Amino acid sequence: MTQPQTRDEQPTNPTRQKSTGMRLIVPLQGIVQGRGGLILGTLIPCALFYFFQLYTKRNRGNSSNTPSNPPSPSSSSPNLAELPRTSSRLSLFSRVGSSGPVSVSGRASLIARENDSPYYIGLEKVSKDPYDKERNPDGIIQLGLSENRLCFDLIEKWMVENVREAMVGRDGEHLSINGIAAYQPFDGLMELKVALAGFMSQVMRKVVSLDPSQIVLTAGATPAIEILCFCLADHGNAFLIPTPYYPGFDRDVRLRTGVELIPVHCRSADNFLLSVTALEQAYNQARKRGVRVRGILISNPSNPVGNILPRETLHNILVFAQEKNIHIICDEIFAGSVYRGEEFVSMPEILMEEFDKNRVHIIYGLSKDLCLPGFRVGVIYSYNKNVLALAKRLTRFSSISAPSQRLLISMLSDTKFIEEFIKTNKQRIQKLHHSFVDGLKQLGIQCIESSAGFYCWANMSELISSYGEKGELDLWDKLLNIAKVNVTPGSACHCIEPGWFRCCFTTLALEDIPVVMKRIRKVAETCKSLS
């Protein structure tokens, strides 16, 4: 039986109820103040209250029924405001054994209530109306997904030259069903770990050689980060994270682990580079609130800004972590995309100095540097034996598909191909970066000087109507729906300064750039004329 609702509890349609409520409550005031007598003072208010209850119960009753509309179609938006009426049944007043609406878990309820970030909304919109030069020239151009489509030709060429059998590689091995179909070690085949250790070393400029026995493989970098969180932190603990950061972390880190992310704000004045002072501040504030900080999560090269941490900063972060006795998770997934001559210093490199390595864990994957996000290949590289042992056990929930492992062992072992690939990849990214940033400059939009990644961090603050999150989201909306260009607003990345946008360019061809700029110009000029 549904519990009686007090005036305090708001049903699912608050604004509507409130106005109805107000219309009833105001006249009641006089009665409440004792001016009513028996009929007016008792019976009528009771009657009114009864009818009020009936009204709200009926409304809630409707939303609790089995929905008559069909289940959400595949193109249903992750924008949960559009979820069918069943979302209202996830209210938490259902109890054990009650005949009221069935409750799902707290996490599921939270997801249902959350409004999706513009990051996800944009991605969804593009998938419904994607730009195609020939077939859909008016579609939305995707600049919100940091995907690299520049080097598929190289991989396809390698396939054609090397793959003899479906799913297995160039050594002409027979298609052995045991090799691809049977149970494999959950944390990945040793041959793949060896191949990946070699690949990572190549990507990190061969300064350090990596140990395959320190690798645990996962089905993508997404579970890799989740597994590390489960290993290093408990529900309610937190990680410090410099902003702006990759929007996906909000879900990957927090969704199932219950671990919090505490932002450490970086500013344009510092080129959005992390300062240890800010770290210290954030750490102390967390302690004051009684939150236990278990570690720092950094991305190097960073996403969304695309800069790399200088050696000194890395050093200072390590010192800080040692001092506070906390962990460091370093996401180096863009390590192979460093296209400017600047020195990229990876964690393994700096750990060659004297540091307690047991607190450092690196995340990597093939989604960016080898352009294979669909294959789901993630790496946890840790110096901590206990973490490795535990992570290994947890990979039973997220293992890499065996046929994909076999194919990659083949590909990654071809070191000559890989070297060529890494080199060409960087050149192509740099070319596009140059052209794109230039194009934006001509529109009067400046970008932070970056040296890696598939995107640029553009300052469009002069185009926003009101300097704040609302203004930024207005601009984002205009860009998405009028200019038909999907970019990621800084607020989705928790950037403290409004007006910054991440624009990914590696899904474009060079000739698409003028099209993009033309569209942005349209909106930019409208915005400028309004301000």
Next chain:
Amino acid sequence: MERNHQLLSQIATNDRHGENSPYFDGWKAYDNNPFHPTNNPDGVIQMGLAENQLSADLIVDWIKKHPEASICTPEGVHKFKDIASFQDYHGLPEFRQAIAKFMGRVRGGRVTFDPDRIVMGGGATGANELIMFCLADPGDAFLVPSPYYPAFYRDLGWRTGVQIVPVDCDSSNNFQITKAALEAAYDKARQDGINVKGLIVTNPSNPLGTTLDRETLKCLLSFINEKNIHIVCDEIYAATIFSSSNFISISEVVEEIVDCNRDLVHIVSSLSKDMGLPGFRVGIVYSYNDAVVNCGRKMSSFGLVSSQTQYLLASMLSDDEFVENFLAVSSKRIEKRHSVFTKGLEQIGISCLESNAGVYVWMNLRHLLQEQTNDGEMALWRVIINDVKLNVSPSSSFHCVEPGWFRVCFANMDDETLEVALKRIHAFVGERKERETLSAKTKCWKKNLRLSFSSRIFEEGIGSPIAMSPHSPLVRARN
């Protein structure tokens, strides 16, 4: 380092990984001394891994005949860039459609599945964990009929914090789940202040190999509706049903019950057993509850199926002719293997629970136990592992209340290896009979049944003063 342990989470230091269970000791024995027909004919034969390798040839054959289904061959490489970059957690539409079709086929075409309700998980393991994350909070509980798959303890509860409340079943009614047992377990849990969120059943059952009949399924549905709790039906062995039987899925019965609240019903499926493709890591959660589908989909990012694999399977499972043939041949082969094995066991007086599915049998060795206790079972099991050299799984690892049962897997080896296994069992039972007959002739009855049983008996040979006759009337009466 001491300091290091303090740096790790509670999950790191608790033992819900469950690897301290004897279930895994057998695996360790196998890993240390694995059987090989030529290289190591005296090694331990793995009969503790429920894998289906009987129809792998059909799959290899199909893959070879369809190079276009792979994105790495010249015929398929034109799809490479689209597939390799596809990471949408909705999954390839053609993959979901093919899986929906396959699931319908496995259930005899009597149910249609909606591709939009299909959510991926990292294998059945990941799928089971995912549905728990969607339905329950830390501290909540799920009812699980025993005996149950040992890894449930880990998969359902390690990271989710969900507790397992067993619903005990025993051989008095062939281990069937009764309403009374469900009610009793539910009521006791509530009395203990435990919040029961749902019921999870494996159908076909692991380790029993039995399937739930229509009446039981209806009874389960009415129970969960009454209590307003969820039901998760782990149907990963659905296609291992013998060719002479029909598998009734919960989805079929849901259609029949008029006021069943479908938001409570969820199915877990996989290709690891049905098709013998555990390495592909294909786990599926199918839910009638929109909120669960929505939430589950987001969580599936932690265990998406490789797009390369999705693409291949989309092609394979849409090949109606292949699927029909595969399911028919596979179930015939499983049934045949089951028959060979059970008949071989019958010849030496070992019976198994009557089953009609699964890649294992639930073998009854209660008559061989020294004492009808856990210790008795463990003692016998150690003999089987160390002396008979077969890795079988004892009922205690499945949390069964009745000792003396063993799950024996038969579909992860060739015919010859199965023969070797049967021979070894024959030899073991034969030897024991001999010793009993001898000891029965030379000893008088002993009322005290607390006798120790050590593997050293075989070395010392006959005439041990503590030998106990497993065929004595006393023991038979107790059985």
